[in-house]
Amino acid sequence: MKTLFINGSPKKKLSASSYFIALQKLFVKGQKVSLNLRTKADYQPILNELHNVDNVVFCLPLYVDGVPSHVLRFMEVMESYCSDNNLHCHVYVIANNGFIEGRQNEPLMQVFEHFCTRANLTFGGGVGVGGGVMLNVTRILFFVDIALLLLNIILSVVHSGNFFPVESWISFIENALLLLFFNCGVLFYLCRMGMKMNKGEIAGKKYTRIMLPSFVFIIFADIFFIIVSIFEGGLFRGWLSKKSLDHPIA
Numbered sequence: 001m002k003t004l005f006i007n008g009s010p011k012k013k014l015s016a017s018s019y020f021i022a023l024q025k026l027f028v029k030g031q032k033v034s035l036n037l038r039t040k041a042d043y044q045p046i047l048n049e050l051h052n053v054d055n056v057v058f059c060l061p062l063y064v065d066g067v068p069s070h071v072l073r074f075m076e077v078m079e080s081y082c083s084d085n086n087l088h089c090h091v092y093v094i095a096n097n098g099f100i101e102g103r104q105n106e107p108l109m110q111v112f113e114h115f116c117t118r119a120n121l122t123f124g125g126g127v128g129v130g131g132g133v134m135l136n137v138t139r140i141l142f143f144v145d146i147a148l149l150l151l152n153i154i155l156s157v158v159h160s161g162n163f164f165p166v167e168s169w170i171s172f173i174e175n176a177l178l179l180l181f182f183n184c185g186v187l188f189y190l191c192r193m194g195m196k197m198n199k200g201e202i203a204g205k206k207y208t209r210i211m212l213p214s215f216v217f218i219i220f221a222d223i224f225f226i227i228v229s230i231f232e233g234g235l236f237r238g239w240l241s242k243k244s245l246d247h248p249i250a
């Protein structure tokens with residue numbers, strides 16, 4: 001069995017889609033190939049792979065309640081390519097969105113269902129994930145947690161010659177379990193879809209989200225986006241920058 005993972009995020013690195021691909025790969029057997037879909041230059045390598053694969057997994061963000069336009073353009077090309085070359089693979093989808101409810105990915109899933117019908121492919125199902133940005137942050141926090149543990153071990157060895165600082169280990173395990181809990185809905189449904197994929201079965205559409213109450217999510221999301229605005233220029237380069245008089249804002 002060979003599975004092609006298509007990363008439909010336009011981000012070059014650290015996209016939430018790449019995180020979900022890494023998780024999905026844990027549960028899929030056989031040969032696995034990952035390709036990015038960002039520009040037209042990415043079309044041909046993906047189309048070439050379609051000849052040899054049993055499953056295609058599209059992993060992509062939700063944009064304005066739908067499929068990002070660069071992915072839609074590719075789907076048009078893939079639809080005729082599959083029909084012309086008589087290709088019949090299973091198509092699965094992992095869609096993630098910034099807001100908390102994974103069910104917001106339903107219109108996107110429907111687009112993929114119609115695409116499969118038109119291209120004569122089998123829609124194997126999908127997982128819609130709410131709070132994708134925040135789940136992606138949990139993987140970064142996990143590595144920060146590991147770095148802190150290593151730092152504490154080094155400090156403990158230098159100060160007291162103790163290679164096993166119990167409190168640091170307990171704190172590391174507590175944090176890791178908390179991060180695992182946030183991800184448990186996604187892990188459950190990706191595991192389920194992986195098992196179905198391995199058997200060549202239809203998984204159906206499932207929706208999940210980061211395991212956080214919405215009121216907590218909103219507070220963290222607000223803090224996160226204020227920090228991102230400051231560091232990525234939205235606040236200073238956008239709101240506070242001098243406006244050019246050549247292009248007055250209407």
Ligand SMILES: Cc1cc2nc3c(=O)[nH]c(=O)nc-3n(C[C@H](O)[C@H](O)[C@H](O)COP(=O)(O)O)c2cc1C
Nearest residue numbers: 009015016017061062063064065097098099132133
């Ligand atoms: C242009 C644009 C439109 C978006 N539209 C939505 C939306 O309609 N609903 C939503 O919940 N999130 C929306 N988002 C947030 C993305 O779905 C979210 O950031 C996602 O985690 C990005 O995934 P990626 O890192 O794999 O690219 C939008 C983001 C962008 C840049």
